[in-house]
Amino acid sequence: MMLTKKTIVVTGGASGIGRATCVLAAKEGANVAIADINPDMAEETKALVEVQGGKAVVIEMDTSKAADATRMVQETVAAFGTIDGIVCSAIKLKPAKLEELAEEDWDMVIDIGLKGYFLCAQAAGKVMLEKGAGSVVFISSVGGVQAYNGAGAYSIAKAGAIMLGNLVGVEWGGRGVRGNTVAPGQIPTPMTAAMFADPEIAAGRAAVVPMGRVGEAEEIAEACVWLLSDRSSYVNAACLQVDGGQAESKMMHTPGRNWGGKKMNYKAS
Amino acid sequence: MARFDGKVLVITGGARGIGETTSEMFANQGGSVIICDTNVELGQALADKIGTQARFLEMDTTDPASCQEAVDFAVAEFGSVDCVVNSAIRMAPGLLKDLSLEDWNTVINVGLTGTFLMCQAAANWMIDNNKPGAMVNLSSIGGVAPYGMSGAYSTVKGALIMLSKHMGIEWAPKGIRVNAVMPGHTETPLTSYLQDPEIKKGRSEVTPLQRVGQPVDIANGILFLLSDEADYVTSTGLLIDGGLAASVMNHLPGRKWD
Numbered sequence: 001m002m003l004t005k006k007t008i009v010v011t012g013g014a015s016g017i018g019r020a021t022c023v024l025a026a027k028e029g030a031n032v033a034i035a036d037i038n039p040d041m042a043e044e045t046k047a048l049v050e051v052q053g054g055k056a057v058v059i060e061m062d063t064s065k066a067a068d069a070t071r072m073v074q075e076t077v078a079a080f081g082t083i084d085g086i087v088c089s090a091i092k093l094k095p096a097k098l099e100e101l102a103e104e105d106w107d108m109v110i111d112i113g114l115k116g117y118f119l120c121a122q123a124a125g126k127v128m129l130e131k132g133a134g135s136v137v138f139i140s141s142v143g144g145v146q147a148y149n150g151a152g153a154y155s156i157a158k159a160g161a162i163m164l165g166n167l168v169g170v171e172w173g174g175r176g177v178r179g180n181t182v183a184p185g186q187i188p189t190p191m192t193a194a195m196f197a198d199p200e201i202a203a204g205r206a207a208v209v210p211m212g213r214v215g216e217a218e219e220i221a222e223a224c225v226w227l228l229s230d231r232s233s234y235v236n237a238a239c240l241q242v243d244g245g246q247a248e249s250k251m252m253h254t255p256g257r258n259w260g261g262k263k264m265n266y267k268a269s
Numbered sequence: 270m271a272r273f274d275g276k277v278l279v280i281t282g283g284a285r286g287i288g289e290t291t292s293e294m295f296a297n298q299g300g301s302v303i304i305c306d307t308n309v310e311l312g313q314a315l316a317d318k319i320g321t322q323a324r325f326l327e328m329d330t331t332d333p334a335s336c337q338e339a340v341d342f343a344v345a346e347f348g349s350v351d352c353v354v355n356s357a358i359r360m361a362p363g364l365l366k367d368l369s370l371e372d373w374n375t376v377i378n379v380g381l382t383g384t385f386l387m388c389q390a391a392a393n394w395m396i397d398n399n400k401p402g403a404m405v406n407l408s409s410i411g412g413v414a415p416y417g418m419s420g421a422y423s424t425v426k427g428a429l430i431m432l433s434k435h436m437g438i439e440w441a442p443k444g445i446r447v448n449a450v451m452p453g454h455t456e457t458p459l460t461s462y463l464q465d466p467e468i469k470k471g472r473s474e475v476t477p478l479q480r481v482g483q484p485v486d487i488a489n490g491i492l493f494l495l496s497d498e499a500d501y502v503t504s505t506g507l508l509i510d511g512g513l514a515a516s517v518m519n520h521l522p523g524r525k526w527d
Contacts, residue, residue, distance in 0.1 A: 170515055178512075210504060240502070248438060
């Protein structure tokens with residue numbers, strides 16, 4: 001097992017990628033602190049962790065509040081004695097056109113998705129720096145490397161998360177605490193369930209991915225667990241794209257590629 | 270069940286350094302490996318050491334017939350080609366001003382053209398046989414930051430990232446994933462200068478993690494990308510450099526923030 005006896009904190013652990021990460025981390029031997037604003041769903045994650053034979057605590061919190069981040073660390077340490085890694089995945093999505101984006105919506109997404117990453121990483125980082133070992137993983141997005149039009153402040157928060165991950169790696173790497181980012185592509189989760197419920201959207205979103213499908217939360221969890229584990233002990237200040245090739249697919253959408261009349265279709269056999 | 274049970278890896282530059290460690294770990298985790306290298310002595314010794322799950326093939330990545338032979342040999346010996354790793358490279362350092370065409374061509378041919386030919390031969394077998402696959406190509410920190418005085422090395426390593434992405438995009442509909450890894454300073458026979466304690470110390474200190482990498486660090490990343498754990502990862506590059514690529518601003522002097 002990759003995370004035997006390690007204690008991992010997952011913000012946004014109540015659902016989606018966060019939940020999948022909690023479950024896989026437990027399967028790999030970790031104790032898990034499930035930090036989320038939604039305690040009921042966090043309790044469901046806890047039950048799923050316990051099915052794996054793992055131990056979990058639920059910490060009801062708002063990641064954008066420094067006092068909550070401090071309490072998150074205190075409660076984790078009280079339950080399990082230490083912290084070996086943190087995955088920050090808590091986010092809220094507030095779509096809007098830029099010209100109409102309200103200040104409060106900008107603030108909310110940045111507060112949770114960027115400031116919240118900082119506060120939680122900082123609080124957990126202090127524990128890990130003291131013992132000279134640990135791993136910080138931020139969930140970014142394909143929207144952090146490609147501008148996600150109509151998504152309000154989401155792309156900005158996600159791009160910021162990549163740089164924050166690099167900064168953690170550069171500042172703390174020499175003291176044993178690695179910092180990295182995972183940039184998922186389109187992953188159906190409770191946050192995006194309403195959108196993917198439309199079969200036309202689901203089919204269209206699968207079609208624009210080079211691999212021809214959207215991803216699963218468990219596939220992102222695999223990357224998170226790997227980055228938490230010692231198998232990635234020289235991976236630091238890096239961003240791992242887990243997106244089926246989507247971030248690199250820009251030129252697939254160039255129409256009229258005639259190539260001088262040479263007919264080609266790489267999707268056909 | 271082991272991670273690579275029933276899987277067959279063809280690896281170029283498999284006899285030494287990162288390739289050697291990757292070959293051994295792939296076999297240790299249940300797979301079979303065709304060790305391709307120009308160095309017969311080391312390649313055969315490694316295959317003997319690994320045992321029944323390994324074969325050595327003397328090959329030249331720059332020759333399409335040799336790449337095809339590697340595929341045919343893997344199929345004949347182990348029945349399949351599921352994974353490909355390209356780590357073969359030559360170094361021919363020099364100032365661009367003085368770099369000979371011969372040195373330029375050597376590095377481009379082995380590192381870039383060789384990777385294209387090997388991947389193309391394997392992909393054709395996978396597509397013809399309706400088999401999914403995973404490929405990993407060895408780029409470098411020198412592929413994301415120009416490595417002065419390395420001759421054509423940085424250009425090849427940069428191009429390998431794009432080639433990996435390009436193959437990933439074109440072969441994704443066939444179920445073939447292609448990615449690159451970008452190691453930082455790594456202690457291998459190719460980087461024998463790291464045996465100089467002063468160089469090793471200096472290179473460790475410029476790396477945020479405060480150490481140079483070992484082949485196992487890089488092999489761990491390669492194996493992750495080859496495994497089913499990474500089955501939604503394609504057309505990307507994974508830095509395994511201890512934070513080196515992100516650390517340019519560490520070198521700014523005179524930062525009196527307080």
